[in-house]
Amino acid sequence: MGKHTCSVEGCRDPLHARGRHSYRLDEAYFDVIDTEAKAYWLGFITADGCVQAGNIGANGWLRRQLSVKLKASDAGHLEKLKADLAAENPVRPVPPTGLAGPGAELALSSPHLVESLIRLGVTPRKSLTVKPWDGRAGLMRHYWRGVFDGDGTIVKHPRLERDKWHLRLLGSEACIEAFRLWAVGVCGTAAKKYPKGNIWSFTMGGLASPQAVARELYGDATVFLDRKRELAFQLMAAPIRHRSSIGGKSA
Numbered sequence: 001m002g003k004h005t006c007s008v009e010g011c012r013d014p015l016h017a018r019g020r021h022s023y024r025l026d027e028a029y030f031d032v033i034d035t036e037a038k039a040y041w042l043g044f045i046t047a048d049g050c051v052q053a054g055n056i057g058a059n060g061w062l063r064r065q066l067s068v069k070l071k072a073s074d075a076g077h078l079e080k081l082k083a084d085l086a087a088e089n090p091v092r093p094v095p096p097t098g099l100a101g102p103g104a105e106l107a108l109s110s111p112h113l114v115e116s117l118i119r120l121g122v123t124p125r126k127s128l129t130v131k132p133w134d135g136r137a138g139l140m141r142h143y144w145r146g147v148f149d150g151d152g153t154i155v156k157h158p159r160l161e162r163d164k165w166h167l168r169l170l171g172s173e174a175c176i177e178a179f180r181l182w183a184v185g186v187c188g189t190a191a192k193k194y195p196k197g198n199i200w201s202f203t204m205g206g207l208a209s210p211q212a213v214a215r216e217l218y219g220d221a222t223v224f225l226d227r228k229r230e231l232a233f234q235l236m237a238a239p240i241r242h243r244s245s246i247g248g249k250s251a
Contacts, residue, residue: 025110027116037222040142047148047171048069051114063109066114069105140182144217149228152228167204170200187204
């Protein structure tokens with residue numbers, strides 16, 4: 001399919017084509033997930049993307065749009081996505097609303113791109129129902145890094161003498177269970193998933209297990225959310241203190 005131009009006559013999407021101007025992008029990018037970057041962005045969009053597919057307006061405009069909104073300080077991550085998709089669309093500022101601060105948005109209109117994402121499980125109103133991608137084993141850690149960059153947290157407890165960290169992911173029950181099983185394969189964790197309101201949570205605490213998962217996710221990654229990778233590297237660098245056999249104190 002190659003690059004795609006969405007025009008007023010083609011997509012009839014006013015959010016994509018304004019006046020005579022139209023934007024180009026690689027609409028076939030997600031047709032085959034066969035690289036680290038494609039697996040990562042599929043995961044990130046699974047967590048933080050919004051797909052719209054339907055007719056709007058009195059004239060029956062056809063909307064097939066992917067929108068990814070982040071806080072303003074993460075606008076550079078949207079520029080990475082834009083570059084990998086060879087998209088000309090601008091990353092636009094989003095004004096603060098309610099309790100949310102200023103943001104940034106990349107909106108892409110392409111029927112082909114949206115249909116590819118829907119086939120991969122990224123459906124409209126997906127938050128509570130999305131099912132994880134089941135790809136090649138070698139690509140799954142990149143997919144999960146994308147999901148984790150969108151919906152995961154890495155936290156160090158500040159008032160403990162010994163390093164203790166939490167690595168947590170929130171999402172649909174299907175995604176959380178799949179991530180839990182993947183983490184078990186990485187480090188043998190016995191952590192369980194739990195309901196948290198209308199979503200699910202999986203948390204690993206301590207040091208060794210979170211370190212092992214962080215290393216698998218971020219160790220030699222080439223695409224990532226900068227601030228999340230920085231936290232992962234802090235976690236990976238924390239020394240594991242072994243207890244001595246005398247007195248039960250840390251060595």
